[in-house]
Amino acid sequence: MPKFSRVFRKLLFSYIVILIIPSIAGYMSYRTSISVTQSISIENSVTQLLKSKEILERRMAEVEGFTRQLAINQDLNILMNQKTADQKTDIYGIWKMMQDVLTFGQTNDFLQHFFIYLHNYNVIMTPGSAYFRPEHYYENFHYTDLPLAKWEQTILGETHRSEIMPLHPFVNKGTQTSVITYMQSLPLDSFSGSSPATVVVIIDGKTISSLLSGITDRYGGWAQISDAQGRTIGLKGIDEKEIAKLSSDPNFNQEKVSQFYKDDLVITIRSAANDWVYKAGIPRHVLLENANKIKHITWTVTGLALLIGLLVGLLYAYRNSAPLNKLLSIMKEQFGNDGKSERNEYDFLQGNISKMILSNKRLESELHNQLPLVRDAFLKRLIAGEFQSREEVIAAAAQAGTGLSGSSGYVGILQINGYSGMGNVEILNELTAARLILKQALLDLGSPIQMTDMGSDKIVALFVCREGEAVKEMGKDDITHILEHLAQLLFDEYRITITAALGEDFASETEVSHSFEQAKQALEYAVYMNKTGTLWYSETQMESATYYYPLDIEVRLLSTIRAGEIEEAKRILQSIIMQNTEHRELSIEMKHQLIGELKGTFLKLLDQKAFMESESFEQVKNRILTIQAADPIESIQAEINEIMEELCGIITSKKNDIHTRTIEQIKKYVMEMYWDPELTLYRVAKHVERPEKYISQLFKEVTGMNLSDHLEQIRMNQAAMLLKSNEYSVDEISSRVGYHSSHSFRRAFKRVRGVSPSSYRQSVDE
Numbered sequence: 001m002p003k004f005s006r007v008f009r010k011l012l013f014s015y016i017v018i019l020i021i022p023s024i025a026g027y028m029s030y031r032t033s034i035s036v037t038q039s040i041s042i043e044n045s046v047t048q049l050l051k052s053k054e055i056l057e058r059r060m061a062e063v064e065g066f067t068r069q070l071a072i073n074q075d076l077n078i079l080m081n082q083k084t085a086d087q088k089t090d091i092y093g094i095w096k097m098m099q100d101v102l103t104f105g106q107t108n109d110f111l112q113h114f115f116i117y118l119h120n121y122n123v124i125m126t127p128g129s130a131y132f133r134p135e136h137y138y139e140n141f142h143y144t145d146l147p148l149a150k151w152e153q154t155i156l157g158e159t160h161r162s163e164i165m166p167l168h169p170f171v172n173k174g175t176q177t178s179v180i181t182y183m184q185s186l187p188l189d190s191f192s193g194s195s196p197a198t199v200v201v202i203i204d205g206k207t208i209s210s211l212l213s214g215i216t217d218r219y220g221g222w223a224q225i226s227d228a229q230g231r232t233i234g235l236k237g238i239d240e241k242e243i244a245k246l247s248s249d250p251n252f253n254q255e256k257v258s259q260f261y262k263d264d265l266v267i268t269i270r271s272a273a274n275d276w277v278y279k280a281g282i283p284r285h286v287l288l289e290n291a292n293k294i295k296h297i298t299w300t301v302t303g304l305a306l307l308i309g310l311l312v313g314l315l316y317a318y319r320n321s322a323p324l325n326k327l328l329s330i331m332k333e334q335f336g337n338d339g340k341s342e343r344n345e346y347d348f349l350q351g352n353i354s355k356m357i358l359s360n361k362r363l364e365s366e367l368h369n370q371l372p373l374v375r376d377a378f379l380k381r382l383i384a385g386e387f388q389s390r391e392e393v394i395a396a397a398a399q400a401g402t403g404l405s406g407s408s409g410y411v412g413i414l415q416i417n418g419y420s421g422m423g424n425v426e427i428l429n430e431l432t433a434a435r436l437i438l439k440q441a442l443l444d445l446g447s448p449i450q451m452t453d454m455g456s457d458k459i460v461a462l463f464v465c466r467e468g469e470a471v472k473e474m475g476k477d478d479i480t481h482i483l484e485h486l487a488q489l490l491f492d493e494y495r496i497t498i499t500a501a502l503g504e505d506f507a508s509e510t511e512v513s514h515s516f517e518q519a520k521q522a523l524e525y526a527v528y529m530n531k532t533g534t535l536w537y538s539e540t541q542m543e544s545a546t547y548y549y550p551l552d553i554e555v556r557l558l559s560t561i562r563a564g565e566i567e568e569a570k571r572i573l574q575s576i577i578m579q580n581t582e583h584r585e586l587s588i589e590m591k592h593q594l595i596g597e598l599k600g601t602f603l604k605l606l607d608q609k610a611f612m613e614s615e616s617f618e619q620v621k622n623r624i625l626t627i628q629a630a631d632p633i634e635s636i637q638a639e640i641n642e643i644m645e646e647l648c649g650i651i652t653s654k655k656n657d658i659h660t661r662t663i664e665q666i667k668k669y670v671m672e673m674y675w676d677p678e679l680t681l682y683r684v685a686k687h688v689e690r691p692e693k694y695i696s697q698l699f700k701e702v703t704g705m706n707l708s709d710h711l712e713q714i715r716m717n718q719a720a721m722l723l724k725s726n727e728y729s730v731d732e733i734s735s736r737v738g739y740h741s742s743h744s745f746r747r748a749f750k751r752v753r754g755v756s757p758s759s760y761r762q763s764v765d766e
Helices: 002-071 074-081 091-106 134-140 148-156 205-210 213-219 240-248 289-335 345-384 390-400 425-444 476-494 509-528 551-562 566-581 588-606 617-625 633-673 681-688 692-703 707-725 730-736 742-753 757-765
Strands: 114-118 123-125 141-143 163-172 175-186 197-204 222-226 232-236 258-261 264-270 277-283 408-416 449-453 458-465 498-502 533-536
Touching: 002 175, 002 197, 002 213, 002 222, 002 264, 002 277, 002 289, 074 091, 074 114, 074 197, 091 114, 091 123, 134 141, 134 148, 141 148, 148 197, 175 205, 197 205, 205 232, 213 222, 213 277, 232 240, 345 390, 345 449, 345 458, 345 509, 390 509, 408 425, 408 476, 408 509, 425 449, 425 458, 425 476, 458 509, 476 498, 476 533, 498 509, 509 533, 509 551, 509 566, 551 566, 551 588, 551 633, 566 588, 566 633, 588 617, 588 633, 617 633, 633 681, 633 692, 633 707, 681 692, 681 707, 692 707, 707 730, 707 742, 707 757, 730 742, 730 757, 742 757
Parallel strands: 498 533
Antiparallel strands: 114 123, 114 197, 141 163, 163 175, 163 232, 175 197, 222 232, 222 277, 258 264, 264 277, 408 458, 408 498, 449 458
């Protein structure tokens, strides 16, 4: 392969460079896995801490609710307020109160150990016992760092308002533990001095620590809860010395949610309810456990990918160098070397292909630059009424990019005053500048306006409403307001005065020229009457010496009927009648001439071959001839509408006949060529000599199904006949009905027939 060796080596080198990418991707994947694993762990730990916080706050709220229930307990209020005359004690009341509070500890494990101290009796009540001397209670339950006297002073003697004493060592009937203490004086409005009663709830630290086991059990880390002063409330997996060292370290940010401290990821959240701080530590090696697994998998897969990729690169380098060399030979044959020696084959290809791309871009640029000219030419043709049918208008509007399809509105002519009869170079230059200023001012008003020049001192503006909007949304008052504002702006800024003349509204694109003609007549009237400002066609006094039926309207009416567009034809006729009845007062003679002109139009139309071959030719002709000019204009209009409907029906029938013949031709060709796997829409369109999109839409409209579905139905019917004959195998039948593979045939047959080909053949045999 000496001829292809250089291209081969370059391709192989490029494949090897590409193969390096998986290695880089593997490393990035490893780094990403660490980041993702860390993020997930932080998120899970924060979630777990939040759950522990919510549970703890809910339990503490229940403890507080318990004290509030005691505050409204009638029996306890009686005991608190009894006088202890003669040292008599209400034994029954105390016993009854003990029974009342016995059940509280069964619903909340934070209420397993609590007592109520009555100052007047100097008695401590617990859910199971009553101690008439506090020192007796102290013997069984006491803080190891709090003597009896200090305990009586700080716990029993002072007033407390929902106070929480942090974690302290505690002896519970000889068992060493740690507890936090919740204290509340009764009644709740006690402020200073000694209160009648004190409720003390002793919560075992192990109970609180159990709420943190979700983190420590899952990650093997530690967790700690502290109050707003930094005193420990709960602790798990770490001791007080390490926590104190962590808190005093200046490198540890107490406000940061997550941070690495030594070998642990420390997560910190703060409760908004009581300012307690929840911390959790996760060992770094636990975080990276999953990432290390991903690392091993990544490098294994990367190594295999490099090895396999190298083999595939060798194959593809050889395979892809062949067409490149073939392309090079073709390019050299077509363009030659011109005596130049390129550095390599790619430079040669790049140079010639760049020329092709440059030529294409130059052509696109020229077309783009010509778009304003195309748009201006379209508007000029539109207002001149040169389009023969509505379809032609819509197609030309789409090509010019005007967005006028389906629009309605008004046509206006804006004339720059003060330049009549002047035609030297300086005046023309000044008018050009004035027209540009006028156009820009119109665009700045923000209304949907299309504009084109009309002579040196006039522009034509189309005030349009888009499809789906009502004409009333831009009515005469709105346009008058816009033009008055425009005139004032032009005069104030540039000392330019204008006269605006507008025709009546057009309901479709084909009526734009009619509205334009009305605007011209209104402008002529304004010049004749020396009027300035804004003038509407309806405000002009039209002479009725002759009827309105211009040649362009007649041509458009003829074209519309030839196209079979009955609604558009009726609209044009209605416009003609309205112009001659609402805006003119025709004499009897003028009315007779107008009706004669209309009859002549339709008689000329009947000279067309399409109508002369129709069976109803004579009937339609007689109906036209029998129209009497003396009849009311309404009855004449109704008769002409019926004649137009019949003529359009003839055109539609002709079109349907042509469509039917085309469909039959398509069906016949498909029936003849269904066995060919290469039978495509393009080949069918080529056979019937019609565009692909046209026959696709036509077949769907006439038959109600897509051409591809029809072809598949033909193939399945033929396949069913061959299956019944039991002469060929399923694989042979698939090739005979136009399928490249039997698998595609089986799927199509089951989709259409509901059963597989084998099952269908078996059912026929049975």
